Each structure stands twice: as C-alpha cells, then as structure tokens.
Amino acid sequence: METLILTTSEKDIEKAAEIIRRGGLVAFPTETVYGLGANALDPDAVKRVYLAKGRPSDNPMIVHIGEKSGLKDLTDLMTRDMELLMDAIWPGPMTMVVPAKDIVPRVTTGGLDTVAIRMPSEETARQLIMKSGLPIAAPSANLSGHPSPTTYRHCMDDLMGRVDAIICGPDCQVGIESTVIDMTGGDDRPPVILRPGIVTAEKISQVIGREVSLDPSLLKKPKIDKATGNPVTGQDFHPKSPGMKYKHYAPKAEMTIFRGPHDAVLRVIEDRRAKLEAQGLKVSVITYSDSEQETAAREFFARLRECDKDGTDVILASALREEGVGFSVMNRMFKSAGYNIEDVMEDQKMRIAIASDHGGFQLKEKIREYLGEKHPELEVKDLGTYSEESVDYPVYGKLCGETVVKGDADLGIVCCGTGIGISIAANKVKGVRCALVTSVEMAHLAKEHNNANVLALGGRTTQPEEAFAMVEEWLTTEFGGGRHKRRTDLLDEM
Ligand code: TXA
Ligand code: MG
Numbered sequence: 001m002e003t004l005i006l007t008t009s010e011k012d013i014e015k016a017a018e019i020i021r022r023g024g025l026v027a028f029p030t031e032t033v034y035g036l037g038a039n040a041l042d043p044d045a046v047k048r049v050y051l052a053k054g055r056p057s058d059n060p061m062i063v064h065i066g067e068k069s070g071l072k073d074l075t076d077l078m079t080r081d082m083e084l085l086m087d088a089i090w091p092g093p094m095t096m097v098v099p100a101k102d103i104v105p106r107v108t109t110g111g112l113d114t115v116a117i118r119m120p121s122e123e124t125a126r127q128l129i130m131k132s133g134l135p136i137a138a139p140s141a142n143l144s145g146h147p148s149p150t151t152y153r154h155c156m157d158d159l160m161g162r163v164d165a166i167i168c169g170p171d172c173q174v175g176i177e178s179t180v181i182d183m184t185g186g187d188d189r190p191p192v193i194l195r196p197g198i199v200t201a202e203k204i205s206q207v208i209g210r211e212v213s214l215d216p217s218l219l220k221k222p223k224i225d226k227a228t229g230n231p232v233t234g235q236d237f238h239p240k241s242p243g244m245k246y247k248h249y250a251p252k253a254e255m256t257i258f259r260g261p262h263d264a265v266l267r268v269i270e271d272r273r274a275k276l277e278a279q280g281l282k283v284s285v286i287t288y289s290d291s292e293q294e295t296a297a298r299e300f301f302a303r304l305r306e307c308d309k310d311g312t313d314v315i316l317a318s319a320l321r322e323e324g325v326g327f328s329v330m331n332r333m334f335k336s337a338g339y340n341i342e343d344v345m346e347d348q349k350m351r352i353a354i355a356s357d358h359g360g361f362q363l364k365e366k367i368r369e370y371l372g373e374k375h376p377e378l379e380v381k382d383l384g385t386y387s388e389e390s391v392d393y394p395v396y397g398k399l400c401g402e403t404v405v406k407g408d409a410d411l412g413i414v415c416c417g418t419g420i421g422i423s424i425a426a427n428k429v430k431g432v433r434c435a436l437v438t439s440v441e442m443a444h445l446a447k448e449h450n451n452a453n454v455l456a457l458g459g460r461t462t463q464p465e466e467a468f469a470m471v472e473e474w475l476t477t478e479f480g481g482g483r484h485k486r487r488t489d490l491l492d493e494m
C-alpha cells in the first residue's frame with residue numbers, strides 16, 4: 001500500500017478526512033501521542049487498524065470526538081462527575097469509559113459493552129474529526145508492542161506502507177497517552193483510573209470533589225512471561241483495561257531502572273555504565289529528576305526509539321518518585337523495562353571482592369581482617385579460597401574478575417604465591433585491569449595511570465604490613481584521566 005504523506009494544511013486535512021470517510025487509515029497528531037485513525041462506526045475500517053498495528057483484537061480503541069456534544073451519540077450515560085470532568089479537562093488528554101450505544105461496533109470496543117471516548121485538544125486532530133464528520137477510533141500509531149509515537153517520523157518508522165496516510169504535524173507536547181477513567185459506576189461508585197496520564201488522580205479528585213480510585217493492577221509489578229514479553233495475568237494481576245495485559249513500549253535493549261535517592265542512583269548508574277562499556281557494550285542513560293516529570297513524559301518514548309535506532313545494548317534509567325505525573329511516567333517506564341528494577345540504598349558501601357589460591361590464602365586473610373578493622377565503610381566479599389588446601393589459581397582469578405565486571409563488586413584484590421598467576425587469570429576477563437604490584441609506588445601508579453580495578457599481591461613475596469600500605473595507596477589514589485583514560489579505553493577495547 002502506498003502511504004500518502006500529508007501536511008497540516010487545510011487542503012491536506014480535507015484529503016485525510018476523505019480517506020477516513022472512505023474507510024481508510026490516517027495517522028495524525030494529538031497532544032498526547034500520534035493516533036492511527038479510522039471511522040469508529042465502520043467495523044471494516046476498524047479491523048484494518050488492528051491489522052496495520054498487529055494489535056490483539058480484544059484490545060479496544062479510544063473513540064475521538066470533535067465536540068463535547070458528540071458524546072451523547074455514543075453513550076446514554078451522563079453523570080455529574082462526567083459533566084464536571086468534561087468541563088474542566090476537555091478538550092484534553094483524558095478518556096472516559098462509558099456504556100456504549102449499539103451504534104458503536106463491537107470491533108471498536110474489543111467486544112466490550114463499554115466504549116472509551118476522548119476529545120483531543122490538538123488543532124489538526126480536531127479539524128480532522130470535524131471535517132470527516134465522524135467519531136474517529138484511534139489507538140496510538142505504533143506497531144503493537146513498540147513505544148507510542150510522539151513525532152510523525154516515529155509513525156513513518158512503524159507504519160509506512162501499512163496505512164493510507166500520515167499527517168506530519170508537530171511533536172506531541174504531552175508525550176504519554178491520555179488518562180483513561182472508568183465512569184461506568186455512575187453517580188454511585190467513584191470513577192476508577194485504568195491508565196494514568198498527565199491528568200493525575202489528584203487533579204481528577206479535585207475536579208469532582210471526591211476521591212477517584214485506582215485500578216489495583218496499577219500498583220502491581222507483574223511477572224513477565226519471558227517468551228512473549230507479556231505480563232503474567234492471574235490472581236495477582238488482572239487489569240480492567242485490556243491494553244494493560246500486553247507487552248508495551250519494549251525497547252530492543254535490556255533495560256534496568258534504578259530506584260532510590262537520586263544522587264545515589266546517579267552514582268550507581270555511572271559506575272554501572274563504566275563497567276558495561278568496558279565490556280564493549282553500548283549503554284544509554286535515561287535520567288530525570290523529580291522536578292522534570294513533564295519533560296520526562298514528553299521525551300521518554302522518543303528516547304526509547306533513539307536507543308533502538310543507535311544500537312544501544314543496555315539502557316540504565318533512574319526512577320521518578322511515583323507521585324503525580326511521575327506515577328504515570330513510571331507506569332510506562334516499568335513496562336519498558338519488563339519491571340527490571342534495582343533498589344539503591346542511600347549510602348551504598350563500596351564493595352571489594354577478595355580471592356586467593358592456597359599460596360595467597362594467608363595474605364588474603366590478613367587483608368580481609370585489615371579492611372574490616374580499618375575500613376568499616378567498605379563491604380568485603382570473600383570469594384575464597386577458605387583453607388590452605390591446594391587449589392587452582394586461574395579459578396579464583398577469574399571468579400574475582402567476573403565479580404567486578406558484573407558489578408557485584410566495585411574493586412577486587414587477588415593473591416597467590418607471587419601474584420603473577422592469579423593476575424594473569426584475572427586479566428583474561430574482559431573489562432578487568434589487574435595490576436600486580438610490589439611497592440607502594442607501583443600501587444599508586446596502578447591506579448593513577450592504569451585505573452586498575454583489581455590489585456594482585458604475592459603472598460610469599462610481600463609482607464602483610466607492606467601489602468596493607470599498597471592496598472591503602474591503591475584505594476585512595478584517584479585515576480588521572482586525560483591521556484591515561486585514552487589508553488585504558490584502548491585496553492578495554494582489546
Ligand atoms: O492519548 C491517547 O489516549 C492516544 C491518542 C491517540 O488519543 N490513544 C491511545 O490509544 O493511547 P491506545 O489504543 O493505544 O490505548 C487505549 C487504551 C488501552 O489500554 C485500552 O485497553 C483502553 O484504552 N480502553 C479502550 N477502551 C476501553 C474500554 N471500553 N474499557 C477499558 N479500557 C479501554
Ligand atoms: Mg497504545
């Protein structure tokens with residue numbers, strides 16, 4: 001199918017409206033995300049939307065209207081809460097789920113007896129609806145599972161050749177999809193938020209003068225089925241909104257969200273980034289502070305798409321506080337990461353892994369005691385060996401190296417008889433820069449010049465007191481950076 005590329009000129013919107021009237025599909029801008037529109041009252045047109053997106057057919061569409069008066073064509077319900085919300089927020093990023101009149105095809109509602117209705121504020125969207133003279137069913141204009149599109153370029157990336165036209169309008173100002181509220185409780189039961197958005201629970205409660213409730217599934221972090229990427233539904237997780245059952249917004253990269261005090265989170269992310277880059281992985285960092293909730297909402301989906309395009313292997317993101325708009329952004333972010341979350345403590349202790357073979361056992365034990373006494377601020381992880389029985393040094397060198405590179409420790413110390421064998425073994429692990437040192441001066445340079453993340457010492461060649469001084473010097477010396485960084489980068493690429 002050839003996809004027509006249209007502007008927001010009156011003539012082009014007229015063309016788009018004609019396509020909608022004929023049963024075709026048009027991607028168009030709204031203030032939240034781009035929508036893929038079709039005549040909501042034409043079952044065949046709506047079926048084409050499901051096909052073009054690859055969307056499961058039980059996931060209903062939002063029907064977009066151009067004027068508040070259009071609501072009564074689609075539902076018989078009108079409550080006090082609905083009136084208050086329409087007055088305060090429409091046109092705008094809020095969708096109301098209400099009982100559907102028979103005129104609404106059950107394809108549009110995914111087989112439900114309710115319909116989701118919204119009146120967008122974006123000018124092109126409104127003109128398109130008015131000119132077509134029809135309610136327009138429009139899910140987000142992405143392939144099912146992809147991040148929602150917030151620019152026309154995103155629509156082109158997903159839908160060229162699959163839809164009749166794409167209107168090249170402005171970038172979306174809100175950036176996350178509308179707040180979906182279940183109004184079917186009428187005047188008796190309070191409205192229920194099914195999908196959080198920029199219109200927050202606080203705002204809705206303020207408008208209607210009573211507490212709005214949250215669908216309990218919004219507070220759950222479901223397990224993810226590894227094969228399909230979908231959340232596992234069951235006792236613990238059975239969302240009211242069908243769309244919440246499916247894999248969403250998933251970037252190609254592995255994504256982890258770090259949650260905790262912002263400064264501590266940023267430190268952990270930087271540290272993790274360095275380690276992953278040392279392994280040759282492409283890392284992208286997505287962080288916003290709690291004062292940047294709206295920016296985060298506007299940019300988040302676009303950032304995910306950039307990561308897909310630039311070949312990012314790993315995304316490291318910081319969590320926003322789950323309040324207000326932050327709650328809505330985190331709803332998307334958690335899904336993107338498949339609920340892969342790491343909690344960061346306020347003062348995460350620096351972690352040092354230590355390991356030895358039998359020849360280095362005595363010295364390792366002494367270093368462990370020394371660090372425990374002199375450096376209670378450090379967490380020491382003893383990886384063995386735990387006796388003087390003969391063992392193979394490569395096993396322990398590798399174990400310590402991998403512990404550091406995986407991020408289970410920040411630094412490592414390895415000991416064998418001379419320190420030689422175990423340092424060679426540790427250096428076989430990509431990302432390890434292990435330095436065998438025999439003096440305080442070398443310990444200093446190992447850090448300043450080589451940013452050694454593992455220190456090797458010889459149990460039979462170095463006295464404990466000397467070893468402590470070397471460890472001390474290595475721990476406290478800063479990496480020089482500059483030309484040294486260029487060189488350690490070369491090392492890490494090898
Ligand atoms: O901001 C938006 O809402 C965008 C723009 C294009 O308007 N549209 C959008 O549509 O996000 P979509 O299809 O990607 O998401 C619609 C959500 C889904 O989670 C769906 O399950 C839910 O609304 N929904 C639709 N009708 C429903 C109904 N009758 N009952 C419960 N949930 C419904
Ligand atoms: Mg969507």
